[in-house]
Amino acid sequence: MKGLFVSPSPHRSSNASTARIMLMVIISLVPAAAAGCVFFGPRAALVLAMCIACCIIFEALCRIVMKREQTVGDLSAVVTGLLLGMNLPATVPFYIPVIGSFVAIVVIKQLFGGIGQNFANPAIAARIVLMLSFTGQMSGWVKPYWYTSVVDAETSATPLAASWLNYTENGAAYKMAPFTLSEMFFGETGGCIGETCAAALIVGGLFLIFTKIISPATPLAFIGSFALLTLLYTGSAVETVYGVLAGGLLIGAFFMATDYATTPLTMWGKIIFGIGCGLITFIIRSFGSYPEGVSFSILLMNLLTPYIDRLTKTLPLGAKKPVKGGNA
Amino acid sequence: MSKLNGIKLHHNKNTRDCETADFPLPRSVVIPMSQHMGAPCKCIVKKGDTVAVGQKIGDTDAFMSAPVHSSVSGTVTDIEQFLLANGAVCEAAVIETDGLQTVCPDITVPEITDKQSLIAAVRESGLTGLGGAGFPTHIKLNFDAVKTPIDTLVINAAECEPYITSDYRELMESSSDIIEGILLVQKYCGIPLCKVCIEDNKPDAIKLMQQKTADIKSIDIVTLPSSYPQGAEKVIIFSATNRIVAEGELPANQGVMVMNVSTVASIYRYTQNGMPLVERRITIDGNAVTKNAGNYFVPIGTRVSELLAYCGAEGAKKVLYGGPMMGICLYDTDQPVVKNNNAILAFKEGKLPETTACIRCGRCVRTCPLNLMPVLIESAYNAEDIEDLKRLKVTLCMNCGCCSYACPAHRPLAEINQLAKAMIPRK
Incomplete structure (x- = not known):
């Protein structure tokens, strides 16, 4: 009998695929995105939809123009679009999602070779470009349920920008947080569409950890190091928990600092990456002129990833001398 | 560290309760002189010779080798140059069976004292x-x-x-x-x-x-x-x-x-x-097998085509010596059963999913039992960076295939490891 199919072993493959992994990430982001749509209304849903649509279109166009195989089916552009949208305030003008998607997909992802080749997280880089270029448009924070109000939209400071109320009672000085921890946990605060609902983000993050899509090392190291530094610096457990729940820390730690392409490969690499992110976020939030530092911390650590990979190569079983140096 | 990395597979041990049966004696067998790791044997019978079961038909003075014996009684009809499934060419004796299975008179029970x-x-x-x-x-x-x-x-x-x-x-x-x-x-x-x-x-x-x-x-x-x-x-x-x-x-x-x-x-x-290794127990299974899947004592040299015909697997698209993880594909079912085959598996489908771009998910690193980093080995191989391949210890790879199996982009990482090994010049 001839005409047999011949190939090198193994002759089995797992049912894992890039598209399946991306689909799991999308599912894990749905609770937080849905919470954002409930708090910030139809306009939030529209911004998310625009980001996803623009990312898909830019991805498909890039592949056509570059005469490369079409990769839009791997759903990675959907993940980028969703993450980008979740990192925008609901009130952004509609050219913002277009520009953001262009930066994320065309500049950051495709010009560097497409999926797996980008040096920085596309959604993070796009958010930073938008924040620096369109600071006003990117700061249109509104209160949750603003869309149900008959009067003009009420603006609201984000948990990180709002100031704590200082007061004294019986001679002792107290500080009161602008939002209660319950409001922070369930996301009834001002902020980007997808970053406010901590509960939904934790559910999504745990889903990714339990389905082994992401390793718990990065989120634990990131949140843990940030919380420890904040606790040491402020000496206040309330302020620490507040800081963890506020801003983009959870969405960053679970969904953006765990991006495969731009973070280290090994467990120790992931831990170093997470600690670096926690440290930089703490420094920017506590001493910098920006209220938020998560995006910058992840971007900076993205740049260090090749070096971290080089330092944290695994030691092969029985290898005679430790493996050092070389190109990661 | 108490446990090495690895993967969980579907066991598919469908034939576990199939008691071993004797496989019907084939009309002829083809016995290659290289069925072991090391130097091939030299054929010591010639065309026309009559041989008996257990008669030595191939031997060598080389240190790393093992002699080859006839699994049947009958007549040597040809000594041919045979292309093995692993790509090597060696001599092979084609023996037509007489159906009598006369045992070689030289066979004696060895005396073991030390x-x-x-x-x-x-x-x-x-x-x-x-x-x-x-x-x-x-x-x-x-x-x-x-x-x-x-x-x-x-x-x-x-x-x-x-x-x-x-x-x-x-x-x-x-x-x-x-x-x-x-x-x-x-x-x-x-x-x-x-x-x-x-x-x-x-x-x-x-x-x-x-x-x-x-x-x-x-x-x-x-x-x-x-x-x-x-x-x-x-x-x-x-x-x-x-x-x-x-x-x-x-x-x-x-x-x-x-x-x-x-x-x-x-x-x-x-x-x-005192009977040398002339038959062995093998499993015949796979989704192209339509009947008689099970375990058989098969005379060494039986052509795989006879096994497939017996098991109704003529429609197979892929036939393996050994298991689905490390087995070797047969290019032709006229290949014989040899000493180190523990199974012949026949499958209806041949192709694996299309390869896509690496997303650096690290699954290959997490599944490698030897803690190698196939993702980095692939880049070093593509860059022809021999020094880096050495640092990454690609030579330790045993080709178990966990990395290829786990890869969501279906990249042939185990194969690349073998190619990378070959890229490193031997001293």
Whole structure:
């Protein structure tokens, strides 16, 4: 009998695929995105939809123009679009999602070779470009349920920008947080569409950890190091928990600092990456002129990833001398 | 560290309860002179000769080799140059059977009095590792007891490849041969302890062996978790003894000898009846098999096409020597069953999913039992960076295929590792 199919072993493959992994990430982001749509209304849903649509279109166009195989089916552009949208305030003008998607997909992802080749997280880089270029448009924070109000939209400071109320009672000085921890946990605060609902983000993050899509090392190291530094610096457990729940820390730690392409490969690499992110976020939030530092911390650590990979190569079983140096 | 990385596979041990049957004698057999790791034998019969079962038909003076015997009685009709499935070309004797299965008169029960006579007998039996690699067994037994004393004999009954149940049937049907074989090797090679390692998906075999060895202090039955590649030599040594065979070392350097369960039973059988390795137990299975899937004693040299016809697998698109993880594809079913085949698997589908871009998910790193980094090896290979390939220790790769299996982008990482190994110049 001839005409047999011949190939090198193994002759089995797992049912894992890039598209399946991306689909799991999308599912894990749905609770937080849905919470954002409930708090910030139809306009939030529209911004998310625009980001996803623009990312898909830019991805498909890039592949056509570059005469490369079409990769839009791997759903990675959907993940980028969703993450980008979740990192925008609901009130952004509609050219913002277009520009953001262009930066994320065309500049950051495709010009560097497409999926797996980008040096920085596309959604993070796009958010930073938008924040620096369109600071006003990117700061249109509104209160949750603003869309149900008959009067003009009420603006609201984000948990990180709002100031704590200082007061004294019986001679002792107290500080009161602008939002209660319950409001922070369930996301009834001002902020980007997808970053406010901590509960939904934790559910999504745990889903990714339990389905082994992401390793718990990065989120634990990131949140843990940030919380420890904040606790040491402020000496206040309330302020620490507040800081963890506020801003983009959870969405960053679970969904953006765990991006495969731009973070280290090994467990120790992931831990170093997470600690670096926690440290930089703490420094920017506590001493910098920006209220938020998560995006910058992840971007900076993205740049260090090749070096971290080089330092944290695994030691092969029985290898005679430790493996050092070389190109990661 | 107590456990090496690996993957969970569907076991597909469909034939586990199929008792071994004799495969019908084929009309003719083709017996290659290279069925083992090492130098091929030289054919010592010529066209027209009459041969009998167990008659030696190939031998060599080379150290690393094992003689070849006829599995049938009949007439040598041709000595041809044969292209093996692994790509090597060697001599092969084509023998037409007379159906009588006359046993060669030279066959005598060997007299074993010491290590050297055991080694000589095992060499004459033509025995090679029956688990897959085909390492000549007499060379394994001939270790230097002064330089590399061995304290533990590890019997590999993990059978971690899906589908294959031939070692399981050996355990269930020939447990006494196994135990006698172990005691024989322990006695003459002076190995105080033996660990029989069985994966936990074979509870009946574990129970049986525990009962049979209850009174034998020198034999331990070790239950290992079912995890691929539990049966790989370095992995099973680590799992059984917690010892690591370092780069460039042999198991003997760590005081361990690993032997397949069917091999050790065959040593005992040879010492009882003097019949060399002329038939072996193999599993025939796979989704292209429509009838008679099971375990068979098959004469060495039986063409795979006869097996497939017997099992209604003529429509197969892919036929493997061995399991789906490390098995070799047959390019043609006129290939024969050889000493180190433990299974012939026939599948309806041949192609694997299309390869897409690496997303650096790290699954290849997390599944590698040897902690290699296939993702970095692939980049170094593409860059032809030989120094980096050396640093990444690609030479340690045993081609178990976990990385390729786990890769969501379906990249042929195990294959690239082998190509990368070949890129490193040998000194």
